[in-house]
Amino acid sequence: MSVGVLLISYTGLLEPLGQSQVLAYQENLASERPVHILSFERPIDLADRAKVEAVRRRIRAAGIHWHCLRYHKRPSTLATLWDIGWGAALGIRLARRHGLGIVHARSYVAGIMALLVKKAVGVRFLFDMRGFWVDERVDGGLWPRNGRMYRVAKWFERKLLIDADHVVSLTHAGVTEMAGFDYLQDRAPPMSVIPTCADLARFSPVADSKDEPFTLGYVGSAGTWYLFDAAVAAFGVVRRLRPDARFLIINRDAHAYIRERLDAARVPEDAVELMQASHTEVPAQMRRMHAGVFFIKPVFSKQASAPTKLAEFLGCGIPCLSNTGVGDMAQVLVGDRVGVAVDAMDPAGLESGVSALLDLCGEQDVAERCVASARRHFSLDEGVKRYRTIYEAMASG
Numbered sequence: 001m002s003v004g005v006l007l008i009s010y011t012g013l014l015e016p017l018g019q020s021q022v023l024a025y026q027e028n029l030a031s032e033r034p035v036h037i038l039s040f041e042r043p044i045d046l047a048d049r050a051k052v053e054a055v056r057r058r059i060r061a062a063g064i065h066w067h068c069l070r071y072h073k074r075p076s077t078l079a080t081l082w083d084i085g086w087g088a089a090l091g092i093r094l095a096r097r098h099g100l101g102i103v104h105a106r107s108y109v110a111g112i113m114a115l116l117v118k119k120a121v122g123v124r125f126l127f128d129m130r131g132f133w134v135d136e137r138v139d140g141g142l143w144p145r146n147g148r149m150y151r152v153a154k155w156f157e158r159k160l161l162i163d164a165d166h167v168v169s170l171t172h173a174g175v176t177e178m179a180g181f182d183y184l185q186d187r188a189p190p191m192s193v194i195p196t197c198a199d200l201a202r203f204s205p206v207a208d209s210k211d212e213p214f215t216l217g218y219v220g221s222a223g224t225w226y227l228f229d230a231a232v233a234a235f236g237v238v239r240r241l242r243p244d245a246r247f248l249i250i251n252r253d254a255h256a257y258i259r260e261r262l263d264a265a266r267v268p269e270d271a272v273e274l275m276q277a278s279h280t281e282v283p284a285q286m287r288r289m290h291a292g293v294f295f296i297k298p299v300f301s302k303q304a305s306a307p308t309k310l311a312e313f314l315g316c317g318i319p320c321l322s323n324t325g326v327g328d329m330a331q332v333l334v335g336d337r338v339g340v341a342v343d344a345m346d347p348a349g350l351e352s353g354v355s356a357l358l359d360l361c362g363e364q365d366v367a368e369r370c371v372a373s374a375r376r377h378f379s380l381d382e383g384v385k386r387y388r389t390i391y392e393a394m395a396s397g
Helices: 016-029 049-062 076-098 108-121 133-139 148-163 172-178 228-241 255-264 282-286 300-304 308-315 329-335 347-361 366-377 380-396
Strands: 005-009 035-041 065-070 102-106 124-128 166-169 191-193 215-219 246-250 272-275 291-293 320-323 339-342
Touching: 005 016, 005 076, 005 108, 016 035, 016 049, 016 308, 016 380, 035 076, 065 076, 076 108, 102 108, 102 380, 108 124, 108 148, 124 148, 124 380, 133 148, 133 300, 166 172, 166 380, 172 191, 172 300, 215 228, 215 282, 215 308, 228 255, 228 291, 228 347, 246 282, 255 272, 282 308, 291 347, 308 320, 308 366, 320 329, 320 347, 329 339, 339 347
Parallel strands: 005 035, 005 102, 035 065, 102 124, 124 166, 166 191, 215 246, 215 291, 246 272, 291 320, 320 339
Antiparallel strands: none
């Protein structure tokens, strides 16, 4: 019998990210080996019975065993320690009861649980790091760089990387950074690059799906890492060059903040459509867009980041305006001629970037290039294939 996998995710399967970046992969892998997923679900998602039942049906159809615990948010540190304790205890029990041989952790908090499972049961440990999370806390202004939390978390990062049997990074830039870590010299685990992939059967273009006027699209979070004011300023440049342009914004839970920033920039209310959309509804809304825009803080931690929305935009045939200094993103946009990556988000940089984006949107074959780029870099099928190879190598020792 194939060696079973316990995947621990601190992101809930009821969240859009959990469905696209956890469940979508495992649905394609569960037919080959037993898969158990331990996830932490937010109370607001658990209260939506229709959503819970829909996800349960999807999981059941794939033959996956789902074990969910409630996510605790406050007080922050104590809540996380509580979740780690319960998650590790349940993970150890599952690994022993079902004879699971691989524990696959998604990001750092789940990684600590997985490391405890490895120590207790002796399973092999796949650390799917999803970026430099500890440095993200500092770069995002959540922790001071010289504080105790940072030092403790960095100690755990070291343990996770040294004790992992395999490490997955979202970017080649992240692997390059880790190659310089002094404690990994001559003892680095095998590393693979698997970016945030998209189901390109769902995120795909539809012929003649776009109406005029020109629509600039924004999808996902606004704030912290995503520089929403810069996106609004870019739309202002678009609006000046295309006076009838529209701004379509899809966001889950920051509508008050978004409206505040739009009002501060004096964006006309009738030029904006702000909406929520479920994970299944997002592709249809993206197909209404002519171009996408998002800017991410170009800080150290983002060298290991790969935004999911890039794969989804390109899969739908939509060129993007973004910035340099974030993982492998600029190389994809510029190298494949599927977008524009600005070095600075000041007025001059945005003016130049928007002008180049509008020129790109006018090229007849740009949608085809975007789709080809998505298939080359972000295909879910390719991501599944790489995880399969890792599982097989770990199972064989």
